Amino acid sequence: MSDKKILVINCGSSSLKYQLFEMPAGKMLVKGLVEKIGLPDSAIKQETADGRKWKTEFPMNDHTAAFNKVVEGILDKEHGVLNSIDEIDGVGHRVVHGGEKYSDSVKIDDKVIADIQECADLAPLHNPANLQGIVAAMKLFKNAIHTATFDTAFHATMPDYAYMYALPYEYYTDYKIRRYGFHGTSHRYVTSKCFEVTKSTPADTNIITVHIGNGGSVTAVRGGKSVDTSMGLTPLEGVIMGTRSGDLDPAIIHYLVSKGMTESEVNSVLNKKSGMLGISGVSSDLRDIEAAAKDGNKRAQLALDAFAYRVKKYIGSYSAALGKVDYVVFTGGIGENSAVMRARILKDLTNIGIKFDADKNNAVKGIGYITSDDSPVKAIVIPTDEEQQMARDTYSILTK
Numbered sequence: 309m310s311d312k313k314i315l316v317i318n319c320g321s322s323s324l325k326y327q328l329f330e331m332p333a334g335k336m337l338v339k340g341l342v343e344k345i346g347l348p349d350s351a352i353k354q355e356t357a358d359g360r361k362w363k364t365e366f367p368m369n370d371h372t373a374a375f376n377k378v379v380e381g382i383l384d385k386e387h388g389v390l391n392s393i394d395e396i397d398g399v400g401h402r403v404v405h406g407g408e409k410y411s412d413s414v415k416i417d418d419k420v421i422a423d424i425q426e427c428a429d430l431a432p433l434h435n436p437a438n439l440q441g442i443v444a445a446m447k448l449f450k451n452a453i454h455t456a457t458f459d460t461a462f463h464a465t466m467p468d469y470a471y472m473y474a475l476p477y478e479y480y481t482d483y484k485i486r487r488y489g490f491h492g493t494s495h496r497y498v499t500s501k502c503f504e505v506t507k508s509t510p511a512d513t514n515i516i517t518v519h520i521g522n523g524g525s526v527t528a529v530r531g532g533k534s535v536d537t538s539m540g541l542t543p544l545e546g547v548i549m550g551t552r553s554g555d556l557d558p559a560i561i562h563y564l565v566s567k568g569m570t571e572s573e574v575n576s577v578l579n580k581k582s583g584m585l586g587i588s589g590v591s592s593d594l595r596d597i598e599a600a601a602k603d604g605n606k607r608a609q610l611a612l613d614a615f616a617y618r619v620k621k622y623i624g625s626y627s628a629a630l631g632k633v634d635y636v637v638f639t640g641g642i643g644e645n646s647a648v649m650r651a652r653i654l655k656d657l658t659n660i661g662i663k664f665d666a667d668k669n670n671a672v673k674g675i676g677y678i679t680s681d682d683s684p685v686k687a688i689v690i691p692t693d694e695e696q697q698m699a700r701d702t703y704s705i706l707t708k
C-alpha cells in the first residue's frame with residue numbers, strides 16, 4: 309500500500325494545532341500552532357521533524373485565514389515539507405463531543421456535520437470551534453478525505469449503569485443527560501500502547517488509564533474497552549484539574565446562587581477558577597504549585613495533597629469496578645513528567661496490589677515501569693499521542 313500524507317487538526321475557538329504525518333509509518337513531518345485567531349496579533353509557529361523552525365505574526369481573522377497560513381507554512385520552500393497541497397490525502401479533525409452517536413472515528417459528510425452541530429449544546433465551547441475548522445478545511449483541502457475523531461467515542465462502550473445519573477429518567481431521554489467521558493483518544497492510544505509494551509492480550513487484561521494534564525480523567529478499561537471514566541456530561545466532573553473543580557456536591561451550585569452569584573458566574577468559577585488554581589491561589593500549573601509548596605506555601609501543599617488523594621480514590625474505585633487490575637497507566641503532562649505526583653498517588657496503594665518502586669519512578673523517561681518486578685499490579689508511564697492516534701484512524705478510513 310502506498311504512503312499517505314495525513315494532516316491532523318485540533319481547532320479551538322482562537323487556536324489551531326496541526327501535525328502532518330506520513331502513514332502508515334506514523335512519521336511526523338511537521339507540526340505547528342496558530343494562536344489568537346481573530347485578534348490583531350495572531351501568530352503561527354511551526355517546526356519540521358528535522359528542526360527547521362518558522363514563526364510569524366500575521367492578522368488572521370478567522371479559521372479560513374488560519375488554514376491559508378498553515379498551507380503557506382507547509383508548502384514554504386525553506387520551512388515547509390510539501391510541494392503541493394494535493395499531496396495531502398486525508399485530514400483528521402478532533403471533535404470534542406459526539407454524543408451517543410459515534411463510537412468510532414468517521415468520514416465526515418453532511419450527516420456527520422449535522423450531528424456535530426446537534427451536539428454543540430453539550431459542548432458549547434468546543435464543538436462550534438471544531439466545526440468551524442472542519443468547514444474551512446473542507447473548502448481548502450478539496451482532494452482529501454476528512455474524518456472526525458471524537459473525544460467521547462472511546463467511552464461509548466460504558467454500560468448504562470455506569471453512565472446513568474440518578475436523575476429523573478426523562479432527563480436522559482429528553483435532554484440526553486448522561487455521562488459521556490472525554491480524552492477518549494488519549495485513553496485509547498495508551499491502552500493499545502500498553503498491550504503492545506506488556507505483550508498482553510486485550511481480552512484478559514484490565515487497565516486503569518490515568519490521564520492527568522491541565523484537564524484530567526481516569527478510565528477503567530476491560531478487554532480494551534472503556535467501562536467507566538471520571539468525566540461526565542461535560543469535562544468538569546471527576547478528578548481535580550488545573551482550573552476545574554472535578555466532583556463536588558451539586559448543592560454547592562444552589563448555595564452559591566443563594567449567596568448572590570449568577571448561574572453563569574458559578575459555571576465560570578467551576579471551570580476556570582477552581583481546581584488546583586482555586587485551592588492554591590498560586591497557579592493552575594503543577595510546576596508552579598510544586599515550587600510554591602517547596603517554599604512553604606501551605607495552600608499549594610494542600611492543592612497537591614487534594615489532587616493526589618482524588619486520583620488515588622478513582623484508582624481505588626475503578627479497581628473495585630474492574631475486580632482485577634493488571635496495569636495502571638500514567639499519561640498527560642503531569643502523569644508523564646511529575647515523578648513526585650505519581651509517587652504521592654501510588655505509594656500507599658499496596659492494598660490493591662501496587663508495589664511502588666521509587667527508584668524506577670524517578671528514573672523513568674518516556675515509557676517505563678514504576679512498580680517493582682513482583683508487583684501484582686504493574687504501573688507504567690506511557691506518553692500519550694492523540695495526534696498519532698487520529699492519523700492512524702484517518703489512514704485506516706482512507707485505505708478501507
Ligand code: ADP
Binds near residue numbers: 521522645
Ligand atoms: P493539557 O491538558 O492542556 O494537554 P498537558 O497534558 O500538557 O495539558 O499538562 C499540563 C500540566 O503538566 C501542567 O500542570 C504542567 O505543570 C504539568 N507538567 C508538564 N511538565 C511537567 C514537569 N516536568 N513536571 C511537573 N509537571 C509538569
